[in-house]
Amino acid sequence: MITVQNLTRRFGGLTAVDDLSFSVEKGEVVGFLGPNGAGKSTTMRILTGFLPATSGAASVAGFDVLRQSMEVRKRIGYLPETVPLYPEHRVREMLDFQGRLHGMSAKERKERVPRVLERVGVLDRAEQLVGTLSRGLKQRVGLAVALLPDPEVLILDEPTSGLDPLQRVEVRTLLQELAAEHTVLLSSHILPEVEAVCPRVIILHQGRIAAQGTQAEILAGVGRGAHVRMEAVTPDVAEAQRLLAAIPGVARVDERGRLGIHHVYEVFASEDVREDVGALAAMKGWALRELSWSQPSLEELFAGIALGLGGEHAGASSATPPVAPNTPVAASGPVGLEMHPGGGDAGAASQATPPAQPARVLSPFESAASPASPETQTPPPQTPQTPRTAGDGDGPALGEPGKPAQPFVLNPFEGAPGRDLSRPSPREDGE
Secondary structure, eight states: OEEEEEEEEEETTEEEEEEEEEEEOTTOEEEEEOSTTSSHHHHHHHHTTSSOOSEEEEEETTEETTTTHHHHHTTEEEEOSSOOOOTTSBHHHHHHHHHHHTTOOHHHHHHHHHHHHHHHTOGGGTTSBGGGSOHHHHHHHHHHHHHTTOOSEEEEESTTTTOOHHHHHHHHHHHHHHTTTSEEEEEOSOHHHHHHHOSEEEEEETTEEEEEEEHHHHHHHHTOOOEEEEEEEOSOHHHHHHHHHTSTTEEEEEEEEEETTEEEEEEEESSOOHHHHHHHHHHHTOEEEEEEEEOOOHHHHHHHHHHHHHHHTHHHHOOSOOOOTTOOBOOSSSTTOOBOTTOOOHHHHHHHSOOOOOOOOOOTTOOTTSOOOTTTOOOOOOOTTSOOBBTOTTSOOSSOBTSBOOOOOSOTTOSOTTSOTTSOOOOTTOO
16 A cells, blocks of 8 residues: 655755655554654655655555655545644534545535544534644544545554543554554554554664564564563573573573572573473472563664664764763853853853943834944955955955955956956056
């Protein structure tokens, strides 16, 4: 239903989406994860026709997003991160207006609008103005707008943003019901929610795919699979590791040191082997304190991938040295003013640096272009033939500070741009 091939989107020198490729099959519910600025919302906007791609291709339900945009929009329901609603509309009027935009007949709108409002739990607010709703209720109305045309594909960007915990549970249940009827691409920062709803996830980092697949596939790919944790009194650690590793299905055994008199072991296997480990402990007479099955959550997995990839670029991104705490930070204002994070003593700061002269206030009848008073108008003299340096004169100069600025060429056909233009140009014969 969704196919993305080598998708790239640049904003000037910033590459938000970098050669992205993935696909979503019909009936799938896929989680779209990543830190802020990873390219999730940009990709969703391209898929819904809000943004063009710089390069690459994308299709929804077999229709090209760029060349067949209207056909794509007929088949998608989109909930953006910031829900676009008209505050002066009533909830029912908002849904009716959206139905007319989708080309639905009056009979279809009369049947469909109450149904979707009831499904998202705001039917009792149908006559309330949208502008008076809370953020969570607005989020529900936006979800109703996305569901109104009964689309084949739902693209939801942070659908539970602003909802309280009870409402999140209700929306999570709703999304699980929608999974049986629609193809869903879901972006969220609430990872337990994605873990409960989405069998497959795509994790982005700096516009590229860092990992994708089911949770078990990603765990296997990063080498952090599920394991059995055992805390027991084992006289011989090396012998215990050897016996645990001999259990069928065990990939490796890691010894994690001691907690009191107990040694900690992590037994990595493709399945739960607690029964086998417990039987071995009983046979050898090991005193057990803990025997548990542990599997990293999606949140732990996401943090490990994001931090691991971020560490590779830490050296390149840390060009500015860190500022020590409680260090006064100079404000980008008039000379003599200084900001102190902790409040500080304003008098002491003013004594350290002389205050700046206040700027002349223009009257309502005086424009900014009018000449200043004699005491404030003191431009330094300049010689036309002398090139200005950076920071001199009455305007910005070209070049680096302390170096002569390059002369500005007014006429590309003029051979001597530094000459006095108020005098006529000498002829080649010298006259």
